[in-house]
Amino acid sequence: MSRHSVPRVFLELPDYDLGLRVKSTRADKLGPGGRASMCTILFGLSVVDEVVDTPLSNAANGYPDATAVPDESTRRELFWRPRSEAVIADLVDGAGEPIQESPRSLCQRLVGEYAALDLVPTFGFEYEFYLHHAEPGEQPHRPVGRTIGAYSHARLAAVDSLAEEFMGRMESVGAPIEAFHSELGPGFLEFAMSPAPALAAADGAARARAYMRELCEERGLHATFMAKVHAGHSGSGGHVHSSLARAGANVFGAEDGRLSPTGSAYLGGLLSTMGDFSVLFNPFINSYKRISPDMFVAARASWGFDNRNAACRVITNMGSSSARVEHRRPGADASPYLVAAGILAGGLHGLRNGADPGPGLQPGAEVGGDPLPADLHAAVDRFEASDLTSDLLGDRFVASFAATRRGELDAYDAWWRNTVTDWERDRYLENL
Numbered sequence: 415m416s417r418h419s420v421p422r423v424f425l426e427l428p429d430y431d432l433g434l435r436v437k438s439t440r441a442d443k444l445g446p447g448g449r450a451s452m453c454t455i456l457f458g459l460s461v462v463d464e465v466v467d468t469p470l471s472n473a474a475n476g477y478p479d480a481t482a483v484p485d486e487s488t489r490r491e492l493f494w495r496p497r498s499e500a501v502i503a504d505l506v507d508g509a510g511e512p513i514q515e516s517p518r519s520l521c522q523r524l525v526g527e528y529a530a531l532d533l534v535p536t537f538g539f540e541y542e543f544y545l546h547h548a549e550p551g552e553q554p555h556r557p558v559g560r561t562i563g564a565y566s567h568a569r570l571a572a573v574d575s576l577a578e579e580f581m582g583r584m585e586s587v588g589a590p591i592e593a594f595h596s597e598l599g600p601g602f603l604e605f606a607m608s609p610a611p612a613l614a615a616a617d618g619a620a621r622a623r624a625y626m627r628e629l630c631e632e633r634g635l636h637a638t639f640m641a642k643v644h645a646g647h648s649g650s651g652g653h654v655h656s657s658l659a660r661a662g663a664n665v666f667g668a669e670d671g672r673l674s675p676t677g678s679a680y681l682g683g684l685l686s687t688m689g690d691f692s693v694l695f696n697p698f699i700n701s702y703k704r705i706s707p708d709m710f711v712a713a714r715a716s717w718g719f720d721n722r723n724a725a726c727r728v729i730t731n732m733g734s735s736s737a738r739v740e741h742r743r744p745g746a747d748a749s750p751y752l753v754a755a756g757i758l759a760g761g762l763h764g765l766r767n768g769a770d771p772g773p774g775l776q777p778g779a780e781v782g783g784d785p786l787p788a789d790l791h792a793a794v795d796r797f798e799a800s801d802l803t804s805d806l807l808g809d810r811f812v813a814s815f816a817a818t819r820r821g822e823l824d825a826y827d828a829w830w831r832n833t834v835t836d837w838e839r840d841r842y843l844e845n846l
């Protein structure tokens with residue numbers, strides 16, 4: 415039985431690194447319209463909460479507050495937390511304008527640009543993740559289950575109560591999970607979400623990652639969405655299936671099972687912007703260790719019909735109403751808002767310029783397409799040097815996000831400079 419006399423509201427705040435951060439508040443302490451003050455440092459915190467100064471929030475301006483405004487379309491009761499509800503809130507400035515550094519506001523603006531073309535983007539996210547035991551005293555990161563088989567009855571049975579509870583919670587917040595299965599790796603699992611309009615899909619995906627981790631914490635387990643946990647096993651993808659609809663009808667499919675001209679231009683835009691936007695899909699040092707053509711993660715901006723070797727897998731063989739492009743480059747580690755922004759902006763660029771995707775990969779043929787950045791350093795350099803980013807993503811977002819990626823690189827460089835690795839000892843100690 416809950417002892418709260420006043421309901422609680424979980425204000426869920428989109429950021430860059432965790433997807434959603436959260437603040438639990440007493441409903442009667444919120445301002446008009448459920449607003450709350452929130453520090454702009456939200457867009458300057460790393461995964462381990464190092465503070466990275468950005469033009470928005472820095473030592474010189476004293477890390478000021480902004481106002482978090484709930485999006486009422488996202489307000490949901492949390493049945494597993496009595497008298498509690500969650501709502502996604504985004505920051506606005508003193509004039510009530512969306513803060514342009516926010517990745518969710520960016521998605522909202524981009525969705526608006528599609529609306530001006532009479533198009534509605536539809537996204538379906540799917541996530542792979544590793545599940546570990548987290549009981550005190552246990553060997554750290556012991557995977558759940560002893561076998562590694564994909565689509566395994568036994569492995570699914572071992573996590574079925576977790577999957578059932580998770581699916582129930584996600585359905586209750588309006589972001590249903592369509593499928594759940596074991597993937598090939600120790601404790602490796604995957605779930606796929608129902609397609610939804612892009613922003614609602616990103617909200618659902620952000621909640622799915624957070625709510626899965628939260629549920630695991632309740633059960634002495636730990637779910638990780640980091641991109642590459644084990645050097646010898648698959649990394650965790652966060653693939654996104656996308657299509658465009660006009661007046662409720664998918665406009666990607668053509669009669670002959672190919673992509674329509676609109677679908678082709680959209681795909682062409684995803685491909686031509688993929689290198690410049692790589693840091694949105696793969697935002698951490700570790701993200702790039704997942705990239706491995708041998709493990710179904712393309713290193714080039716390639717596409718092919720139903721081809722998992724390609725960065726974009728085009729699916730037209732299930733009927734024109736479900737024609738779509740699966741973007742396979744994003745990792746499970748990336749915020750769904752960053753990923754959605756990269757895809758929306760890339761597709762829009764293609765539509766505006768009538769981009770040509772070029773010939774697709776043929777099964778068995780050598781993989782073509784432009785090489786994509788192979789590490790975070792190269793990805794940030796390319797993002798900052800791009801002519802496209804400020805036009806499509808806005809100068810303020812680009813400056814703020816790039817500053818945080820530089821922070822990530824600095825943190826790694828500082829560790830590396832202060833660490834003598836096994837590789838160095840094995841190589842030099844006896845020989846020099």
Ligand SMILES: NC(=O)CC[C@H](N)C(=O)O
Pocket residue numbers: 542648649650651652704709710711722742
């Ligand atoms: N099932 C698959 O297609 C493998 C995907 C791969 N694990 C990735 O990181 O994207």
